[in-house]
Amino acid sequence: xxxxxxxxxxxxxxxxxxxxxxxxxxxxxxxxxxxxxxxxxxxxxxxxxxxxxxxxxxxxxxxxxxxxxxxxxxxxxxxxxxxxxxxxxxxxxxxxxxxxxxxxxxxxxxxxxxxxxxxxxxxxxxxxxxxxxxxxxxxxxxxxxxxxxxxxxxxx
Amino acid sequence: xxxxxxxxxxxxxxxxxxxxxxxxxxxxxxxxxxxxxxxxxxxxxxxxxxxxxxxxxxxxxxxxxxxxxxxxxxxxxxxxxxx
Numbered sequence: 001x002x003x004x005x006x007x008x009x010x011x012x013x014x015x016x017x018x019x020x021x022x023x024x025x026x027x028x029x030x031x032x033x034x035x036x037x038x039x040x041x042x043x044x045x046x047x048x049x050x051x052x053x054x055x056x057x058x059x060x061x062x063x064x065x066x067x068x069x070x071x072x073x074x075x076x077x078x079x080x081x082x083x084x085x086x087x088x089x090x091x092x093x094x095x096x097x098x099x100x101x102x103x104x105x106x107x108x109x110x111x112x113x114x115x116x117x118x119x120x121x122x123x124x125x126x127x128x129x130x131x132x133x134x135x136x137x138x139x140x141x142x143x144x145x146x147x148x149x150x151x152x153x154x155x156x
Numbered sequence: 157x158x159x160x161x162x163x164x165x166x167x168x169x170x171x172x173x174x175x176x177x178x179x180x181x182x183x184x185x186x187x188x189x190x191x192x193x194x195x196x197x198x199x200x201x202x203x204x205x206x207x208x209x210x211x212x213x214x215x216x217x218x219x220x221x222x223x224x225x226x227x228x229x230x231x232x233x234x235x236x237x238x239x
Contacts, residue, residue, distance in 0.1 A: 033239055049238065052162055052231060055215035080238060092239050112239060120212070120231075121238025122163035133164050136235030 001076065002060040004051065006083040009093055018075050019097055025074045027101035029108040031094045037087035039134070045126045047134075049082045049091065052120035056080070059119045063111060071107040073098050078111065080121065113143040157226055159192075161202075162233035165209070168202035177226070185211050186220030188230065203232075210235055 001018075003009075011032065019025050037044055060078050067076060075097040085091060094115070096107040123134040159174050166172050182191045189211070193203040203209065211218045212231040224230055 050163060051238070052160070052212070052215075052233070055212055055231065058215050116239035117236065118217075119238050120162070120233060120236050122234065123237045124163070133234065134237040136237055 001078070002057055002064060003077075003079045004053075004056050004060070005079065005081060008081070008090060009079050011090075011093070014077060014079070014093065015095065018077050018095055022074055022097070024099055025097040026099045027104040028095065028097045029101070029104035031092075031108050031112050032090055033092040033112070035085045035087050035089045035091055039125055039127070042127045042129065044087060045128075046084055046086045047126060048084045048124045050122045050124065051080075051082045055120050060115065063114045063118060066114070067096065067107045067111050070110070071096070071098060071103040072100070073103065073107055076107070076111070078115065080115070080119065082121070110147050113140070113147060116140045117144045157224065158229045160229065160231040162231065164234055165202050165232050169198050183223055183225070184220065185213065185218050185222050185224055185230075188224050189220070189232075208234060 011030070015028060015030065019028060035047055060080065064076055064078060067073065073096055077093065077095040079093040081091055092112070092115070094108055094111045096104045096111065098104040098107065117140050125132055125134055157176050157178065159176055161169050161171055161173070178188060178191050182188050189203055189206065192199050210233055213222060213224055214229050
C-alpha cells in the first residue's frame with residue numbers, strides 16, 4: 001500500500017491496520033525516517049519536501065511491486081510525507097510483514113534504499129544561511145547497487 | 157508537449173509547468189534539452205550540467221537517447237533526495 005500525504009501518521013495505528021487478522025505474519029519490520037536538526041554541521045530550522053504528483057505514486061508502486069516479487073511478503077506499506085516539516089517530524093514510513101523475519105528485514109531495507117534514489121522527492125533545507133536544496137549522495141546510490149548484485153531470496 | 161520543472165530547475169528557469177511545441181526534429185530527450193537550452197540565459201544556466209539533471213517521460217525515467225513526441229509529459233529535475 002502506498003500513501004503520499006502532507007499529514008503526519010500514527011505508527012501504532014498503521015501497524016495494527018497492516019497486520020490485522022493476518023496470522024501468517026511472523027515478523028513485521030518498520031523503518032521511520034525523521035527530520036534531523038543538523039546538516040553539514042549547520043542547524044536546520046525546517047525542511048520542505050517537494051514531489052512530483054503522479055510519478056511519485058507510480059514509482060512507489062513499482063518499488064513495492066519489486067519488493068513483493070523478491071520476498072514473500074504478506075503486507076507492506078509506504079507512507080511518504082511532503083510539505084513543510086520540522087526537526088523531529090516523521091518524513092517516511094516503510095513497513096514489511098512476512099512469515100519470516102529475514103524477508104521482512106531485507107525487504108524493508110531494500111524499499112528504503114530504493115525509494116531514496118528513485119522516488120521523485122526533493123528536500124529544501126531552511127538553514128541559518130538561507131534555503132538550500134539537499135544534494136543527492138553517492139552513498140545512497142551505492143546502497144541501491146548492493147541490491148542489484150544480490151539474488152532474491154524468495155525461494156529460500 | 158507538457159513540460160514540468162522541479163526543485164532548483166523550477167527556480168532557475170522560473171517555470172513550474174508549461175505547454176511547448178518544439179520543431180519536429182526535436183525527437184529525443186537529448187534534442188529537447190539542446191533546444192530548451194537555447195531558449196534563454198535561465199535555461200542555459202539550468203541545463204548547463206546535464207549530469208545533474210534527471211528526465212522523466214510520461215512519469216518514467218528516460219535517457220537522452222529516448223524518444224519524445226507531441227502529447228508527452230516531460231519532467232526535468234535534479235537527482236532525488238527523499239526518504
